[in-house]
Amino acid sequence: GAVVSQHPSWVICKSGTSVKIECRSLDFQATTMFWYRQFPKQSLMLMATSNEGSKATYEQGVEKDKFLINHASLTLSTLTVTSAHPEDSSFYICSATSQGTDTQYFGPGTRLTVL
């Protein structure tokens, strides 16, 4: 149980285009989802926290207009990287937690490469 999936697992796009990454909780209802970014040999950096049905809360320094997060249902959150540039190339990881628990369940991550 407590499986989180991400799609796609990797994506290559051209500079200036937008890319959408999906995060799904497969067997539980995720009241809160988190989006992280990981650079090579670096720790996971929290980008934003999203609660189902409300606007995401972004960490300091994260551009909310560039990284659009939608958490429209209890099993799906999406991260859209708008007008992507090469410096947005990274590993994006989501996690999910349900009400009443204190454990985050992580997706396998999405590798984004912007050419």
Next chain:
Amino acid sequence: GDSVTQMEGPVTLSEEAFLTINCTYTATGYPSLFWYVQYPGEGLQLLLKATKADDKGSNKGFEATYRKETTSFHLEKGSVQVSDSAVYFCALGDQGGSEKLVFGKGTKLTVNP
């Protein structure tokens, strides 16, 4: 702000060797502490946790004790196996872990037969 510092890797051990991965933290308040493990090609999984001082988290032969006086949460295992090869992340969180987590950089462990 809150931060986590963990031992730089990579760490390479022979099977049945003793493992220690150091982790120290800086935080206001009384955070919960976690160790997550990431096996090749998979997402992070919670390995163990401790929510207050002197608590010991344990799972799959791994242990870590929440030491408030030294602000540490070192991960140990008495006898590692090849299957323990993975990246280990130390993390802290507030309010029992349901809030956001702050991660260390991760330590890659390779266990050779």
